[in-house]
Amino acid sequence: MKWDTLDEEPCSLSRTVAVVGDRWTLLILRECFLRVRRFEAFQSSLQITRHLLSERLKKLVRFGILRRVPYSEAPKRYEYILTQKGLDLYPIIMAMVHWGDTHMGDERGRPLLHEHKTCGKLFDPVMVCSECGEVLHAKQVHVHAGPGREEAVG
Amino acid sequence: MKWDTLDEEPCSLSRTVAVVGDRWTLLILRECFLRVRRFEAFQSSLQITRHLLSERLKKLVRFGILRRVPYSEAPKRYEYILTQKGLDLYPIIMAMVHWGDTHMGDERGRPLLHEHKTCGKLFDPVMVCSECGEVLHAKQVHVHAGPGREEAVG
DNA sequence: GGCTATAGTTCTAAAATAGAACTGTCAAAC
DNA sequence: GTTTGACAGTTCTATTTTAGAACTATAGCC
Structure with a gap:
């Protein structure tokens, strides 16, 4: 299956699965609802590889589920915060x-x-x-x- | 992560994710709720490879979400039907x-x-x-x- | 300068998946 | 009685994803 176009299928379940249908994404979202917001915090509580965490966070931002909000200017550091779409x-x-x-x-x-x-x-x-x-x-x-x-x- | 012991984590989300936390499993379950029950029917409606379908069905049976019910004795053929745990x-x-x-x-x-x-x-x-x-x-x-x-x- | 914290990126080995072909059983058609 | 077709898988190789660890970069503090 072409997972990269799953979000365009005429099926709302498929579209949701395209976004949250993998194990890491669901566990990351659990942490979000438990008020975890920073890269290192996700990484140490989930034991996810940094590579995958980076990729999943990008994907969640791309789909509008998390917002990347700066909390420090120098060095640039960001927190990942649930949007309304994410809260839903x-x-x-x-x-x-x-x-x-x-x-x-x-x-x-x-x-x-x-x-x-x-x-x-x-x-x-x-x-x-x-x-x-x-x-x-x-x-x-x-x-x-x-x-x-x-x-x-x- | 050791996905094979995820169902023993002290977290109900992890345990659920261990069972339904992948894309194919969720799509298979969608078909189950649309009254699909047979191997060929899953395969042709999902375009999943036969290998993976076989494996996912086994896993769902192992976790008690589907029951494998014979509908033909010779040749032996089975249908996959949601248990109460699956319906839940x-x-x-x-x-x-x-x-x-x-x-x-x-x-x-x-x-x-x-x-x-x-x-x-x-x-x-x-x-x-x-x-x-x-x-x-x-x-x-x-x-x-x-x-x-x-x-x-x- | 050396140490720590944070947020990533890069690398290689191992595991999972895709895609297609193959197996085996039986019923019905020719 | 041989062929065809339906069904429910299994096996095989190539590709993609993931795991695990090391590395990079920026900046504050001592």
């Missing part, structure tokens, strides 16, 4: 964390707990229908071809 | 589709539309707090170390 990846990350909590846990219990500042409680993320608010399940969803792909699928 | 990946896939719809769209419009059979409407998936039902945003969440990782993080 939160449901993906949280869905993955929740699935891991549910299905890949061990006897030690959850690695992290999440507190919702708005209500003050420890919570799990739940995916609901924007129209009726009910919890979503795969079997209750029917797929239609949209304007971006008129041939029927599924 | 739905929020991840939908979160990715929704992000792609929102941030990677083009002038043609959405490739697919989703209808919630329960309420009959076209919908978007929304992630909410299990406790108060409010829509979740990254900045409203505070992270605590859980029993599975007592050293503080973030």
Whole structure:
């Protein structure tokens, strides 16, 4: 497959996969949501090779998920900060964390707990229908071809 | 990194990434949710090499995400069907589709539309707090170390 | 000048992937 | 009863990606 044009496929999943569909990118984003911002910090917490880190950060900047913000003029140093587009990846990350909590846990219990500042409680993320608010399940969803792909699928 | 032990890391995201954190696996899962079940069907719709498809399906079976169910005795033929653990990946896939719809769209419009059979409407998936039902945003969440990782993080 | 911190780049060896051909089983067609 | 075709893989080689370590560059501090 030509991964370099995956972001132009008539499929929103493919387009997302083009951006965040590799292991390092997802782990880098986890660090971003944990407020990590600097090259050395990413490198030492992830044990990623510097080469790949450099490349992945560039890619995330290119796709508008991170902004490269100077925090020192001489020498020039930059921090990588989530844009709104990047912050909007939160449901993906949280869905993955929740699935891991549910299905890949061990006897030690959850690695992290999440507190919702708005209500003050420890919570799990739940995916609901924007129209009726009910919890979503795969079997209750029917797929239609949209304007971006008129041939029927599924 | 030792990707082969990523599923034992004290981090639910890492564990999930160990299972679904590569491009082909995510695309294969998309097909699963579109009711694709057979080797040839995956291969022809994804243009994945047979080698990799074989390997990824084995991995998904090994992790309990797909079941290999015989549908013909002679010759022996199998279908790959989502288990409950696999069906529970739905929020991840939908979160990715929704992000792609929102941030990677083009002038043609959405490739697919989703209808919630329960309420009959076209919908978007929304992630909410299990406790108060409010829509979740990254900045409203505070992270605590859980029993599975007592050293503080973030 | 020598040491440290930060943010990368460059190099070679090892691993993963692409692309195509091949194997084996059986049913149906000729 | 031989050929064709569908299905579900496996095997092979060439190319691409990644790992791991070393190197470069800028500047502050002693």
